[in-house]
Amino acid sequence: MKRGDIIIVLVLLAIGLAGIYSYFFASGDSQGTIVIQVDGVVTKTYPLYQEGRDEFLDIQGVNGITRVHLQDGRVCVVESACPDKICVETGWISNSARPIACLPNRVIVKIIDSKDGDIDLR
Amino acid sequence: MNRNTDSVRRLVIISMLITMASILHVIEGLLPAIPVTGARLGLANIITLTTIVYFGYGNALAVAVGRTVLGSLFGPGLISVGFAMSFAGALLSWALMSLAHKYAKKYFSLIGLSLVGAISHNIAQLAVASLFLEEIAIISMFPILMIFAVPTGIMVGLVSRYLTQAMDKIPYFRA
Numbered sequence: 001m002k003r004g005d006i007i008i009v010l011v012l013l014a015i016g017l018a019g020i021y022s023y024f025f026a027s028g029d030s031q032g033t034i035v036i037q038v039d040g041v042v043t044k045t046y047p048l049y050q051e052g053r054d055e056f057l058d059i060q061g062v063n064g065i066t067r068v069h070l071q072d073g074r075v076c077v078v079e080s081a082c083p084d085k086i087c088v089e090t091g092w093i094s095n096s097a098r099p100i101a102c103l104p105n106r107v108i109v110k111i112i113d114s115k116d117g118d119i120d121l122r
Numbered sequence: 123m124n125r126n127t128d129s130v131r132r133l134v135i136i137s138m139l140i141t142m143a144s145i146l147h148v149i150e151g152l153l154p155a156i157p158v159t160g161a162r163l164g165l166a167n168i169i170t171l172t173t174i175v176y177f178g179y180g181n182a183l184a185v186a187v188g189r190t191v192l193g194s195l196f197g198p199g200l201i202s203v204g205f206a207m208s209f210a211g212a213l214l215s216w217a218l219m220s221l222a223h224k225y226a227k228k229y230f231s232l233i234g235l236s237l238v239g240a241i242s243h244n245i246a247q248l249a250v251a252s253l254f255l256e257e258i259a260i261i262s263m264f265p266i267l268m269i270f271a272v273p274t275g276i277m278v279g280l281v282s283r284y285l286t287q288a289m290d291k292i293p294y295f296r297a
Contacts, residue, residue, distance in 0.1 A: 001231060001233055001234075002228075002229055002230060002231045002234060003229060004226065004229030004230040004231075004234045005230060005231055005233045005234035005237065005279075008230075008234055008237045008238070008241075009237065009272055009276075012237070012268045012269070012271055012272050013268075013269070013272060015264075015265050015268045016265050016266065016268045016269035016272075017265075017269075018265060019262070019264065019265015019266055019268070019269075020265065020266065020269070022262075022265075040255065040256035097262060098262055099260065099262070101251075101255060101260055103251060103254070103255065104203075106255065108255060
């Protein structure tokens, strides 16, 4: 290993740790909105927080149905018509740091903060 | 005559490298991705990196393009998001690894070059994915992918080092 190698490794680890921190520890916004997009078009929006909510939605994607589970303050994809199930494995999200993306079915579930408009890159 | 055998030898060697890279590409597609992130090992990068240091940048470009086209024909086909992602990833990682090899060889071993390749591959793939989905927030996957890029990049660099050391012993590969 030369000096440049070690610098690259350290920079990568720093970026990664900062990213993990914002993924899992950034707090949700009480005024946030859950947005569901199909093929780049917003099809449904819901408030992030709604007392006692526990409902399933079937979203029609490009290849089939993506089943979304909404609760108070969080959302996840439970089943989707895609081969790799990355969207299902993403699990619950409760803040805007991390969207759920189902690439094969072209479905995206994300949370938008009230204060900073449409695009959020924290 | 001598020039002729040289070009035949180059053709044979490049074909072999493209074959090996395509097979690694297909094998990697069969392995499951690391959950949540879609991070992968980057096995085919072993061949691109080895070609860069052993046979030059032009030949490495031929290998990178050849293996993504061939490898995708075995898999999702050429008109697919998967092909666009691996093609963009292979091109950008070829370009940046070649630049790093040309101008910063003093500072990087094969491990550093392979890390550069892993980073640029991830950048290109995320860029293509967000283009297709029209969703910039996919870029937020980047930090997590960088964590996985460290062990996989080091592994690819080590394998490339052993591969070039083995090839040093075979007279046929010597330029």
